[in-house]
Amino acid sequence: MDEIFMLAALAQSRKALPECLPNPPVGCVITDAQKIVAQGYTQAPGKHHAEANALQQIQGQTFNFLKMYVTLEPCSFHGRTPACALAIAEDSRIHEIYVSILDPDLRNNGQGLDILRKAGKTVNVGLCANQVNAFLNQYLLK
Numbered sequence: 001m002d003e004i005f006m007l008a009a010l011a012q013s014r015k016a017l018p019e020c021l022p023n024p025p026v027g028c029v030i031t032d033a034q035k036i037v038a039q040g041y042t043q044a045p046g047k048h049h050a051e052a053n054a055l056q057q058i059q060g061q062t063f064n065f066l067k068m069y070v071t072l073e074p075c076s077f078h079g080r081t082p083a084c085a086l087a088i089a090e091d092s093r094i095h096e097i098y099v100s101i102l103d104p105d106l107r108n109n110g111q112g113l114d115i116l117r118k119a120g121k122t123v124n125v126g127l128c129a130n131q132v133n134a135f136l137n138q139y140l141l142k
């Protein structure tokens with residue numbers, strides 16, 4: 001099931017183009033008890049990233065144990081929008097995060113994962129990395 005959800009996040013990633021550019025086209029899926037409850041993708045620059053886009057859809061709703069699947073490491077820096085890693089870290093409904101690939105952008109580069117782990121979240125990296133990398137790699141800042 002985890003793979004199916006990451007591939008659903010990858011499908012969301014593709015929807016981000018071309019409006020998201022120059023930001024990478026990231027996709028995000030949130031599940032509750034093996035069912036998708038929210039999905040999002042990177043909006044135009046200055047608007048929601050994929051994670052914030054998905055979180056917005058379940059704003060105010062109560063869940064005990066959500067899992068998030070995101071194609072790229074959540075951002076750890078405040079750019080045009082607040083850092084997604086902080087928003088996820090502060091959301092007590094989300095317990096486990098699957099990140100397909102790390103963000104090579106030096107402003108992030110593992111720091112997004114650190115924020116999530118320090119907040120006590122379970123973080124898994126590398127799910128469907130080949131498929132995600134084949135699509136996303138060309139859009140990453142290196």
Ligand SMILES: [Zn+2]
Nearest residue numbers: 049075083084
């Ligand atoms: Zn972000």
